[in-house]
Amino acid sequence: MTAARSNARGIALMAVAMLGVPVVDGIAKYLSDSYSPLFIGWARYAVASLFVLPLAYKYHGKRLFPDEQRFAHLVRTAFLVTAMTLYFLAIAHIPIALAVSAYFVGPIVAVVLSVLFLRETMTLRKLLSLGIGFVGSLVVRRPSGDIEEGVILAFGAGLFFGLYLIATRQASQHSDPIKTLAFQCVAGTVLLTPQAAFTFQVPEIEVLWLFLGLGLFSAIAHILTILAFRLADASTLAPLVYLELVGSAIIGFLIFREVPTLMTLIGAGLIIFAGLLLVVRKNGKANLG
DSSP states (O other), X not given: OOHHHXXXXXXXXXXXXXXXXXXXXXXXXXXXXXXXXXXXXXXXXXXHHHHHHHHHHHHHTTOOSOSSOHHHHHHHHHHHHHHHHHHHHHHTTSOHHHHHHHHTTHHHHHHHHHHHHSXXXXXXXXXXXXXXXXXXXXXXXXXTSSOOHHHHHHHHHHHHHHHHXXXXXXXXXXXXXXXXXXXXXXXXXXXXXXXXXXXXXXXXXXXXXXXXXXXXXXXXXXXXXXXHHHHSOXXXXXXXXXXXXXXXXXXXXXXXXXXXXXXXXXXXXHHHHHHHHTSEEETTEEEOO
């Protein structure tokens, strides 16, 4: 396969994955009318495990999980499930597009953390990105002049997502992606079991397919992302993450009749621009700041 064709396939897979993630969010928001977001978060990981574990067994047999740095993998999973739980709590109260806009401060937070804890260099481009992202977050934070609880939860989710990105950089550099995903699903299920136990409700038969879809679409999005990163460079795929915001706006409008406010769109645009500043190309090569 030529490099150009490999890149094109990677971009296509990543685009489908990012447009599929809002489907999970839409299902979670719909279910949150009748079920606790805490229970829904657990169900997402539990059902995803049912799809991912057979795949991991097919490729790795009984050695389903990473053999190295398991505590580091546990820490990164804890950050991720915390981010997801806060995010599901957020979308139960505010429009999906608004929540995603706030959540996308995560990659910008990761830059700050990488400078503080990984001793990476703070460049002018990174500093400019942080400044623009901060302004964008302020705009999103006050779309109607008041600070909404759901927005604060979404920003909290973004913070923990940033921590997850840093932990992933440390823990997953030498781990098989399928094993990593299998560990993430199982460990996430275990970590979220206590909150599920306190909020457990037997799902009605007519919504069981939605709970299955919650885990299935989540697993598919993760697997497509893994395949995409095997085919194309991270610097090529990173900007496509912001397609999630487009998908969220579409799902929010079509299913929940949510229309993003002008301030939300402006703030989201600033945050996206700040993120894209971190991934640019000079002389045909990726420049990460």
